[in-house]
Amino acid sequence: MIEGIVAILAGLLLIxxxxxxxxxxxxxxxxxxxxxxxxxxxALIVGVLNVMSVTGLVLIVAGLLLAASALAKIPAIGSHLARAGKALKPFRVVIGVVVLVIGVLVLLGIVGGGPPPGLRTG
Structure with missing residues (x-):
């Protein structure tokens, strides 16, 4: 459920x-x-924690876009992460629509958040 809420917030900011x-x-x-x-x-953290799902992957992309300036301050890898976020900037609105739609679908239970059933623990 948290994936859906974060995806909706990120999608709104991207569009x-x-x-x-x-x-x-x-x-x-x-x-x-x-x-x-x-x-x-x-979004980036939630995406990494759910990297085995479509929701996780789109959250990683959205996180890179939204946090590009903050990521630049991370020692050693920050410049690379910021460059990846800036490279995605021309596709901001398209990515935003996709992230927003997936967030709504997660909240409605149509698309599952988190890892696929075979990889879930507990």
Whole structure:
């Protein structure tokens, strides 16, 4: 469930360029914008923890995009992670729509979050 919520938040931030100014969606995204890097880092972490699922993979991509500036400060690998995030920037809106749709599908139970059933422990 947390994967779905993080995916929806990340997706909303990524589709900011296509949300009309003055709309209710723009107000919601406006309140989320100051937390873009934090949401990106959380998306990246949740994605890595669920790397064996589609949800995990799209969260990693969304996290790279949203947290590119924060990732640049990590010693040794930060510049590489930031460069990967910047390379994805032209596809920001498309990735945002995909992440948003997957987040909604996870919350509705249509797409499962987490690892595939055969790899789950416990």
């Amino acid at each position: 900011t360029p296509i949300i009309g100014r003055g709309s209710a969606g723009a107000k919601v995204v406006g309140k989320l914008t100051p937390f873009e890097a934090v949401i990106g880092v959380v």
